[in-house]
Amino acid sequence: MYNCHDDVLAYHDKEVTLPTPEQTKMRERRNANRNRLDRGLTKAGHPLPAEHKSQGSYAMKTMVQHSDNDYDIDDGVYFDRADLVGPRGAELTALQARQRIRDAVDDGTFKTPPEVHTNCVRVVYDAGYHVDLPVYRRVVTTDFFGKEQTINELASADWKRSDARDVTAWFDEENRRQSPDDTNGRQLRRITRFIKKFARSRSSWQGQMLSGFGITKLVTECFRANAEREDQSLYDTMQAIQNRLAFDLVVKHPVTPNETITNGSDDAKARQLRDKLKDALDWLAPTQAGDCTRAQALKCWDKVFNTDFFSERAEEKAAKSERISSTAPAILTDWLRQQSDEAAQQGAMRKEGGGRYA
Template identity: 60%
Template sequence: MFDCSKDVRAYHNQDVTLPKSEQDAMRDRRDSNRTRLRNGLEKASKPKPIEFVKQGSYAMKTMCRDLDNDYDIDDGVYFEKDDLVGDRGAEMTSLQARQMVRDAVDDGKFKCAPEVRSNCVRVFYEKGYHVDLPVYRRVITTTVFGEDVHYELAASSGWKRSDARDVSGWYEDERAASADGIQLRRINRDLKKYARSRYSWRGAILSGFGISVLTTERFQVNDREDRALYDTMVAIRDRLKWNLVVAHPVTPGDTITSGSDDAKARCFREKLTEAIDTLAPLFDADCTREKALRCWDKVFATTFFSERLEDEQRASVVAPAIIGSAALLGATAAAASAVSSAGGGRHA
């Protein structure tokens, strides 16, 4: 396979992973939202959250750059079960808990008002991104063995046993157990970037979480970044050939996909096959750097790789000219110095 390792790594660093400025901005948005929610709850004499827990791709650090700022920041808000009671003292339903959070976070300054969704409260921002606030309650029960603590999500079907920290912990465990947890995360981001590289794919392809699960299942470590990405693509595609079901990593019996012929998993399999076929010329004995980089451009629907080659070619033309000019200046200076040493010139 023609070696484009440095190019694939450069693409990840420049166009895939979020720059520090974006990461800082997201943290600021998250913190501002937490403050807004605390203030709204206090003003309405509602229960105080016991904690906030970042989750999803934001917590796993697998978010990818998006030109439209279509970022989904997940920030779970946790309450004590005993505090979530209605006006008449009855236990809050999952819907009432989400409505309480929606009302508290809406300070009237949003252009688009926050909405109650099936498993969260969504806060919209003008720049295109949004913050999802899943609502949880901590349940403490006393048994003969002592206290048992678990958490429940305010879902559309009612209170469902769940804790976002389980997913983040699972991902870190998978990275720690892999041959190269840092590269695994990079390849994970690259695959998510590929899945969102065409607007027409976005509603039809497997979710980012599903892609993360498959990446941990079939990650292929390699000293060459391009080979690690390609081999992982092939491994995931082959896995989806025999089974389209993707199990939830921390919820026993749950699946991320719907049934044995999930349309979104099938779409991801098909798009991986397209990428693998597109990269086939890189295995030809007469493959050139130009041809190889055009293939990577086609995979990610970008011009990054070809532009990188153009920059190299321009640099190769400019560099000899700069070296030649420097040599000429050096020779001129040396000649002048020799004349001066001989007696200051013809008028000495």
């Protein structure tokens, strides 16, 4: 495979991973929403959350750049069970808990009012991004041996045991264990970002592709590490995922037993990812040829990510080489003139019989 290691890494750093200023904006948006929620709860006379905790791709640091700012920030809201009760002391249902959060976060400033979804409250911003607020309650239970333990239950269709922080811990461990490096987020995380970026590279694919969570799980299953070649690791992982989905479209949840990310044995979004990965591998086929040129290889990567980033790098390099070539004769002429002047000066010194030749 033609070596585009540096180019693929450059694409990751400039076009895939969120730049530091954007990460700062994300953090500010999250914090502003937390403050808004707390003010709304206080105003309504309700207890404040015991904890706010980021989760999902934001917490796993696998978010990728999006031209339309279509970012999804998941920020869990955790309450003690005793604090999620009604005016007469009855426990809130899962729906009532989500409705309370929706009412508290809606301060009247949103063009689109916050919405109650099955697993969260969604706050949509005009800039294009949205913040999802899953609601949890902490429940003290007793295990088989009579020992007390605290579990978290998500306000979904009903209260169900769940905690997205377990998913973050799972991914962090997989990234640490499988990656051959420990810089720039580690390779498994970067490959996850690459494939998520590919899955969002065409607007016509929107809503048809497997979720970012599903892609993340598949990368951890099929990751092919390569400490020396980022492009090879990406290609091999894409191929492994495509082969895996050709065999089985079911993607299991990484931490919740008996739960799947996909829907049934013939999930349409998993099929879409499988088929588009096959296309991408076909587009990269010329890079496997022994006579593949750099320009040809970069055009292949352009097609995969629906960009002109790679070809522009080739043009920039060619232009730089041309500038160096055009200035070389002048530099050589100046050097020869300098040598001639020094030789003339030394000759004069010899003729006079002085200086260091005396």
